[in-house]
Amino acid sequence: MTQPTPLLQVRDLRVNVGERTVLHSVSLDVQPGQLVVLMGANGSGKSTLGMALAGHPHYSVQGGQALLGGQDLLQLPAHERARAGLFLSFQSPPDVPGVKNNFFIRTALNAMHEARGQEPLDAFDFLASAKKAAKDLGLPEAMLARPVNEGFSGGERKRNELLQLSLLKPRLALLDEIDSGMDVDGVRAVVALVQKLRSEGTAFIVISHYLQMIEQLEPDAVLRLDQGCIAEAGDLELARSIARTGFARARAQAAEA
Amino acid sequence: MDSARADILAARDHLQQRGWIARRSEAFHHLPPPALDQWLGAQEPQSCEAPALDGSGWTLHPIHNQFGNHASSGIHARWLDALAPAERSELFADLPLPGSDEAAPFAWAHRALCRLGLRLRISATPGKEREPVWLELRHKPRAQAEAPLLVLDVEPGVHCVLIETHERQADACHRQVAQNLYAHVRLGAGAQLQHLRIVSPAGTDSVAHHVHATLAAGAHYAQALVATSSGYHLQRNHVTLEGRGAQARSAALLLAGADKIDLQNYTRIQAAHCASSVQALALAQGRAHVVANAHTYIAAGADEADVHQRLTGVPLAGNPRLILRPHLEILHDNVQAAHGATWGALPEDALFYARQRGLDEASARALIIEGMARALLARCLGNEDNGLLAQWLQGGWLAHAIGAQLQGDAEVQHG
Numbered sequence A: 001m002t003q004p005t006p007l008l009q010v011r012d013l014r015v016n017v018g019e020r021t022v023l024h025s026v027s028l029d030v031q032p033g034q035l036v037v038l039m040g041a042n043g044s045g046k047s048t049l050g051m052a053l054a055g056h057p058h059y060s061v062q063g064g065q066a067l068l069g070g071q072d073l074l075q076l077p078a079h080e081r082a083r084a085g086l087f088l089s090f091q092s093p094p095d096v097p098g099v100k101n102n103f104f105i106r107t108a109l110n111a112m113h114e115a116r117g118q119e120p121l122d123a124f125d126f127l128a129s130a131k132k133a134a135k136d137l138g139l140p141e142a143m144l145a146r147p148v149n150e151g152f153s154g155g156e157r158k159r160n161e162l163l164q165l166s167l168l169k170p171r172l173a174l175l176d177e178i179d180s181g182m183d184v185d186g187v188r189a190v191v192a193l194v195q196k197l198r199s200e201g202t203a204f205i206v207i208s209h210y211l212q213m214i215e216q217l218e219p220d221a222v223l224r225l226d227q228g229c230i231a232e233a234g235d236l237e238l239a240r241s242i243a244r245t246g247f248a249r250a251r252a253q254a255a256e257a
Numbered sequence B: 001m002d003s004a005r006a007d008i009l010a011a012r013d014h015l016q017q018r019g020w021i022a023r024r025s026e027a028f029h030h031l032p033p034p035a036l037d038q039w040l041g042a043q044e045p046q047s048c049e050a051p052a053l054d055g056s057g058w059t060l061h062p063i064h065n066q067f068g069n070h071a072s073s074g075i076h077a078r079w080l081d082a083l084a085p086a087e088r089s090e091l092f093a094d095l096p097l098p099g100s101d102e103a104a105p106f107a108w109a110h111r112a113l114c115r116l117g118l119r120l121r122i123s124a125t126p127g128k129e130r131e132p133v134w135l136e137l138r139h140k141p142r143a144q145a146e147a148p149l150l151v152l153d154v155e156p157g158v159h160c161v162l163i164e165t166h167e168r169q170a171d172a173c174h175r176q177v178a179q180n181l182y183a184h185v186r187l188g189a190g191a192q193l194q195h196l197r198i199v200s201p202a203g204t205d206s207v208a209h210h211v212h213a214t215l216a217a218g219a220h221y222a223q224a225l226v227a228t229s230s231g232y233h234l235q236r237n238h239v240t241l242e243g244r245g246a247q248a249r250s251a252a253l254l255l256a257g258a259d260k261i262d263l264q265n266y267t268r269i270q271a272a273h274c275a276s277s278v279q280a281l282a283l284a285q286g287r288a289h290v291v292a293n294a295h296t297y298i299a300a301g302a303d304e305a306d307v308h309q310r311l312t313g314v315p316l317a318g319n320p321r322l323i324l325r326p327h328l329e330i331l332h333d334n335v336q337a338a339h340g341a342t343w344g345a346l347p348e349d350a351l352f353y354a355r356q357r358g359l360d361e362a363s364a365r366a367l368i369i370e371g372m373a374r375a376l377l378a379r380c381l382g383n384e385d386n387g388l389l390a391q392w393l394q395g396g397w398l399a400h401a402i403g404a405q406l407q408g409d410a411e412v413q414h415g
Helices: A046-054 A078-083 A101-115 A123-136 A141-145 A154-168 A184-199 A211-217 A236-256 B003-018 B036-040 B085-092 B104-113 B348-356 B361-381 B388-394 B397-414
Strands: A008-017 A020-030 A035-040 A059-068 A086-089 A096-100 A172-176 A203-207 A221-226 A229-234 B057-062 B075-081 B116-122 B133-140 B149-154 B159-167 B178-187 B192-200 B206-215 B220-228 B232-241 B247-257 B260-269 B275-286 B289-298 B306-318 B321-330 B336-343
Touching: A008 A046, A020 A046, A020 A059, A020 A203, A020 A229, A035 A046, A035 A211, A035 A236, A046 A059, A046 A078, A046 A086, A046 A172, A046 A203, A078 A086, A078 A101, A078 B348, A086 A154, A096 A101, A096 B348, A096 B361, A101 A123, A101 A141, A101 A154, A101 B361, A123 A141, A123 A154, A123 A184, A154 A172, A154 A184, A172 A184, A184 A203, A184 A211, A203 A211, A211 A236, A221 A236, A229 A236, B003 B036, B003 B085, B003 B104, B036 B104, B036 B178, B036 B206, B057 B075, B057 B116, B075 B085, B085 B116, B104 B178, B104 B206, B116 B133, B149 B192, B159 B178, B159 B388, B178 B192, B178 B220, B192 B206, B192 B361, B192 B388, B206 B220, B206 B247, B220 B232, B220 B260, B220 B361, B220 B397, B232 B247, B247 B260, B247 B289, B247 B361, B247 B397, B260 B275, B275 B289, B275 B321, B275 B361, B275 B397, B289 B306, B289 B336, B306 B321, B306 B361, B321 B336, B348 B361, B361 B388, B361 B397, B388 B397
Parallel strands: A035 A203, A035 A221, A086 A172, A172 A203, B116 B149, B133 B159, B149 B178, B159 B192, B178 B206, B192 B220, B206 B232, B220 B247, B232 B260, B247 B275, B260 B289, B275 B306, B289 B321, B306 B336
Antiparallel strands: A008 A020, A008 A059, A221 A229, B057 B133, B075 B116
16 A cells, blocks of 8 residues: 655755754655654754754755655745745744734734635634634733733743644644643643644644653654754654653664664 | 014024034034025025925814813913014913024024914813823924924823824925924923824925923823934934923834934933933934934932933844934932943844744734834833824824835845
8 A cells, every 4th residue: 555645755854054064864754644753862953953844044954855745845935834834833932022912823824815815814703713722722812912922931932832823723833842831731732732733634743852741642653863863763662762761871772773 | 673573583693693503513413414594494496396385384183082082171272473473472482592502503593484383281171180181283394494383281290192293295295395393392290291203204305303391290201203214304302301200201213214314312310210211213224324312311419310221223224324322421329220222133033933924024024123113112102902002003104104114125125
């Protein structure tokens, strides 16, 4: 039986940040609705993968290929990658002073609608759905009227990323340490939202060190990134093993094997 | 000769004796103003087939306030003819004579050319003493060279919200205007004034606005200025905190385009427990030339004064000149003062964040810039849903002006 065409297909991706090569050769496939967990020691290149796929100008792709739904991501400017269905949840979401959260998200949604030739959203309809999504995520409604991320705690910033994820409904979401700064209710909200969106076909790459959340997410695959390469691929057992022994031991064990 | 005529001739004579602003002048050497003739209307009229200026000078427009009603009964307005001796005397009564500072020639030129002025007194609306008095003041030029005057008194304890606009109707007249405007704002004890000033001259105009504000004890003055550039554009504020506990905040958004703006802010703190904050954000491109100057003087005895200055310049494209000059002069020990100037590009992380959410580069830039502008104005005027700023922003002027600036930015980049 032939494998279905992956939603995301990355081949031999090599990325420089400044003069330094951070990703040497990364290849991975993600099917629609699949969830891949990416683990790795600090500096192994996990965030670089997300930034490079999203088209951050400081992350320079030196070689390789990345296709999303058959479309060559690397040829697209950053906003067109987003419109093609790639969502990146930032590890440290920045402030956008003076821009109200609900306006920011509605502008983003309308940009997506415009790209698809759809009518812009009615402001009242949008606000109603934004309020409901915020409530589901445990984000106070007042956050919608505040400037994006300004004065938000670490956990609130992450919930705000989830709010955008739930409203934008991308084809592929890359969540970079979404659990950091989150309380237990926040982590539950992550799991619930990811499950819901997966059932609707959204694929996920989740970067995390938090085993309890990883277990709840029921990943299809776990990858260990080491020095800019995929060093190991496995299932949930790989995540448990890393949690037990640490990255240094995992690296040594992989070398022995 | 009547006294009005004599006063005008005396002002002209003074200018002839003392001359115009010196090229070496500390305040004006970065952006020297056009020659005196232009401010006196002495130049030959340009050949221009456009219809004559049909502006009406100052007009007053009571506006719906946050309580949904007109609050005009507390507004006492007098339009006074500066060529009629009795009215001139009333118009200039209790105003200081032009001094001898660097900008004094502007003041003398104003005395020489002023034809009409407006005196406004704001008192509480009977029965609604706790409600703010809202009003809009519009000025449209009446002559190619003019010297409008505004005297605004806010009575003790009264809260006033004022939008003051200076805009040219693009289709009305293309004649070049030289406008030398003086506004005297006086706040009684405990009075509050939220003052939003929108100044958007035509590209060829020469504009010099001088706002002199004095604050009695416990008075609060918040002035937000949004200014677009022109051939010559000066905005000069003198704010004097005379009474204990007075507070002044100013925020200036300078949309310099590819032209010139000179912002000069002078604050004098003369009493104890006063606070002052001066902020400016200048956006410039091409060959724009922007000067933003903040000078705060803390007098001896101004115990526990709290002073902030923050000047920010963002070059959007091309090679604009952005000169930011924060300056403190402190003559008392027990004060807090902080100042800074920042030149820099738009925040890259926020720009990429917006682009990752699907906004193209132009839309992302516009969003970030408008956000910075809104944040600046909100720090001065507050951010209440029904407040002055929210009401003004609903009109879309700011978004339109920033869009126009960025369109110019794109032309600079491509052209």
